[in-house]
Amino acid sequence: MKLRYWTALFAAVCLLVTLAVRENDQSKLQISSLAARVPEKHVPDVTASDRPDANPRSNQWNGTTPDALISWSGTIRPGGSLDILLTEAGVDASVRSELSRVIGSEYDLRRLQPGYRLTLKIMADGKVWSAMLEVEKGLRVYATLDGTPSVRTILPELETVTRAGEAEIASSIYAALETASIPTRFASDLELILDGTLDLRRAVNGGERLRIVWRENRLGDEVIGVPTIDYAEIDLGAVRFEVIWPGDQSSHAIIYKDNQIIRVFDQPIPGARLSSSFGMREHPVHGGVRMHSGVDFAAEFGSPVHATQSGTLAFVGLRSGYGLMVEIDHPENVPTIYAHLSAASEAISVGQRIAAGEEIGRVGSRGTSTAPHLHYEIIVNGTPVPPLADDRLGQNSAEHLDMQSMQMLLVEARSKLTRVLATNLPGSQDQGG
Structure with missing residues (x-):
């Protein structure tokens, strides 16, 4: 009876060892198959400009690159998704979820279309080191999972x-x-x-x-x-x-x-473009014809805003409809208003003398606004006047x-x-x- 017990135990141990060795061989085979699917020469290496150290928003780059990286590439097919593509690459569920989260924080994955290309760099132990998603109009989204995950958008050279x-x-x-x-x-x-x-x-x-x-x-x-x-x-x-x-x-x-x-x-x-004039117009948010008391300049979020004329800073803060705004008083009690800012300059304070051309804030979309822009307004005797035609400030x-x-x-x-x-x-x- 004891002999049978020890024989069975020995057989079980041998089976476990055999399975462990086979699993290890399969892992090695999977990594080798990834390298075989797409020859290395067909996939561009990560260049210096693609690495997180070139991204001012990321400090996760540790200055080293794995000596050997296996490349895998694939394209989105009709009805496909990023998760499907990662599954085809043999990436496990937890890493697929993390990559989707990281890349999705920078690019709306619902916008993926057939033909968009994904390139993975995989380390020798099978872990994904980085992912490059090439999307519309030459735009690329680069993510790295080395250390703390990071992501950035790489704009095309135009x-x-x-x-x-x-x-x-x-x-x-x-x-x-x-x-x-x-x-x-x-x-x-x-x-x-x-x-x-x-x-x-x-x-x-x-x-x-x-x-x-x-x-x-x-x-x-x-x-x-x-x-x-x-x-x-x-x-x-x-x-x-x-x-x-x-x-x-x-x-x-x-x-x-x-x-x-x-x-x-x-x-x-x-260099900003005028996007809305002074006067009666169809309100973009509330609807109906309403008075537009200034002019709008379309500009990218965060673009610097400068004082058009010298004066004294009268107000910095939130105001209904205007969002974050700056108001500057000029001679003869003529104020200018700069509204929908994302931020006001830290170097300015109420009562301070502001020079013409001095940066006072950054473009945003706070308040009653549908997109990033600057609302610029001139007020004379309590009444808004056409900023492009009024000469009282002298800028015209x-x-x-x-x-x-x-x-x-x-x-x-x-x-x-x-x-x-x-x-x-x-x-x-x-x-x-």
Whole structure:
């Protein structure tokens, strides 16, 4: 009886050892099969720019990379998901869940489409070291599970192209731009910048000519983001208006009439685009036609906001509808308001003297707002006035500016228009701006 007991026990131990060895061999085989599925040469290694140490939001990178990384790549198929792709790679459930959580914190996984590519880097022990998800328009999401999980978005390198076009107006500016293959959004850009100077809808009767220079960012042949207008010429026959929009480093928008400067507007965000004008409009949140007491500048979240004129800081804080706002008092009791900020500058305080051009906050979307932008307002005797047309602050007067420089800007803008148009009409373009 004792002999049978010890024999059975010995057999059980042998079976357990055999199973353990087999499981270990299968693990090694799985790692080898991952390496065999996609040859290493077909998958780019993680470069220095892809690593967490290049990400200012992450300090998890420990300065070392595993000596040997196995690569696996796959693409999302119709009806597929990130979890399905990770399952195909042999990643266990807990790691799949963690990767989905980390990547999902940076990119909405509901937006995944067929053709999006996932590349995994796997360490020799089978643990996932990093994941690269390539999504739309060259965008990549890079996550690492080495130490504390981290993630960042890697933007594509875009090419900036300067383009130019001209159009003759028959019925409307919008239709003229569309016919000439010029971005039709420029019709509203022109109306907004000329608000208070020229009523384009009434001035256009047919036969007028438009010539425009703009910039667009491209990834290959695809335009990424919103094109930016730099210069426009509107020839009405008896009179000619020209507009120069501020570039990324300039805050001056300038309007010329028959070669003479008639208005200069100092923008609170250099290079920002006007997105809403002063006056009655359909309210984007509450609905119905309501008074819009300022102008809006579309800009990315966190973009710096600058004081348009010198003055004294009167208020920093929350106000109903405006969210976080800054109010600056100017001579003759004329305040300016900067609203929907994400943050106010830590360097400013109430009662402090603020210089023109000084940073006072960052663009946000707090208060009654649908997207990041800056609401800019000027108040005279308790009543809001059109910021682009009112001269009482002096920002619309060219007297304090270098007139010769302003005229040279016009000469340069016309020269660029001529050069780019001559390159290849219509829809001409010039590399690099």
